[in-house]
Amino acid sequence: SQELEQSPQSLIVQEGKNLTINCTSSKTLYGLYWYKQKYGEGLIFLMMLQKGGEEKSHEKITAKLDEKKQQSSLHITASQPSHAGIYLCGAGRDDKIIFGKGTRLHILP
Amino acid sequence: DVKVTQSSRYLVKRTGEKVFLECVQDMDHENMFWYRQDPGLGLRLIYFSYDVKMKEKGDIPEGYSVSREKKERFSLILESASTNQTSMYLCASSFSRNIPSNQPQHFGDGTRLSIL
Numbered sequence: 354s355q356e357l358e359q360s361p362q363s364l365i366v367q368e369g370k371n372l373t374i375n376c377t378s379s380k381t382l383y384g385l386y387w388y389k390q391k392y393g394e395g396l397i398f399l400m401m402l403q404k405g406g407e408e409k410s411h412e413k414i415t416a417k418l419d420e421k422k423q424q425s426s427l428h429i430t431a432s433q434p435s436h437a438g439i440y441l442c443g444a445g446r447d448d449k450i451i452f453g454k455g456t457r458l459h460i461l462p
Numbered sequence: 463d464v465k466v467t468q469s470s471r472y473l474v475k476r477t478g479e480k481v482f483l484e485c486v487q488d489m490d491h492e493n494m495f496w497y498r499q500d501p502g503l504g505l506r507l508i509y510f511s512y513d514v515k516m517k518e519k520g521d522i523p524e525g526y527s528v529s530r531e532k533k534e535r536f537s538l539i540l541e542s543a544s545t546n547q548t549s550m551y552l553c554a555s556s557f558s559r560n561i562p563s564n565q566p567q568h569f570g571d572g573t574r575l576s577i578l
Contacts, residue, residue, distance in 0.1 A: 384564025395466075395552055395569040403564060441505070445564040448493060448512070448556070449520075454504040 356380060357444055357453035365459045366432055374427045374456045376442035382422045384445030387414075390455070391438045399427075434460050465489070468553050468570035476578055481540040483573050485553030493556040494536035495567060496520075496528065498549040505552065511536055543577045550574050 358377045366372050376385070384403050388396040400409045402418035402425060409416055413436075416427045429436055437460045443450040469484035487494065495510040497520075507520030509528040517528050525547060529537040536555075540547055551574075554567040 386564075386566055388569075393550075393572070393574065395468075395571040396554075398566045398568060401564065401566050448565075449495070449507065449510065450567055452505040454502070 356451050357442060359440075359442060359453040359456050361456060362454070363457045363459075365461060367461050368433060369431055372429050372432060372458070374440050374458075376425045376427070376453055378423050378444055380423070380444070382418065382425070382444050385416075385418050385425045386443040386445070386450060387416050387425070387427055388441045388443065389438050390441060396441065429458075432458075432460050434462065436460055466553055466555055466568050466570040468551075468573050470573050471571060472574050472576075474576045474578060475540075475543050477543060477545060479540075479543050481543050481575070481577075483538040483540075483551055483553075483575070485536045485538070485555075485570055486534050487536075487555040487568070488534065489555070489557075489568075490533065491555035491568075492533070492558040493567075494530065495554040495556075496526075496536065496538045497552045497554065498522070498547075499552055499572075500549050508538065545577050548575060548577045 360375045387399040390396045405420040405422045407418050413430045418425045439455040441455045443452045465488045467486045475481050496508045497505045499505050506522050511517050511530045527539045552572045553570045556565045556567045
């Protein structure tokens with residue numbers, strides 16, 4: 354089974370609405386990364402979380418790592434068309450990153 | 463800002479050809495990685511390198527090789543291209559394995575490779 358599970362796999366929201374994407378690990382997370390990918394392009398690094406309970410923000414995107422360090426959530430406030438794309442979480446493992454399969458986000462005007 | 467440059471955005475090759483995908487980073491990073499990305503399978507690690515002349519197999523190295531003659535350049539080679547190697551290929555780099563804290567990887571724009 355996949356070490357990192359993302360939910361939902363796909364999300365369609367109306368512009369202006371808030372949304373949350375979850376990333377759950379079967380192992381303790383020692384470094385959790387969030388990336389965004391526009392369709393057909395490379396991954397853009399958003400933020401990294403390391404400590405249980407840590408929360409970081411990047412523009413209107415906020416991510417949090419839970420206290421037990423096995424789940425992270427990414428929250429977008431007042432979504433905009435520019436937020437559309439694929440969001441991937443990644444777990445640090447021995448200088449490598451194990452990625453989830455991603456969440457496809459569509460924003461309806 | 464870190465800049466990771468992949469030589470081609472789109473590439474079309476024929477079955478049996480030897481294919482070279484080039485990746486260059488400008489931030490003196492020690493670690494470099496090659497992934498392929500396929501629908502439903504996500505990102506899969508092909509090869510990675512922690513230093514010049516060093517290479518390590520990732521999860522799916524079969525049918526591929528790599529070359530790292532200079533620190534800034536990491537090449538992926540398809541020895542004899544096959545149709546099942548049609549994919550999006552992504553190169554990434556990160557700072558150093560000798561720094562104990564986790565470090566993000568920085569990605570290029572990707573190469574969409576089609577093998578006919």
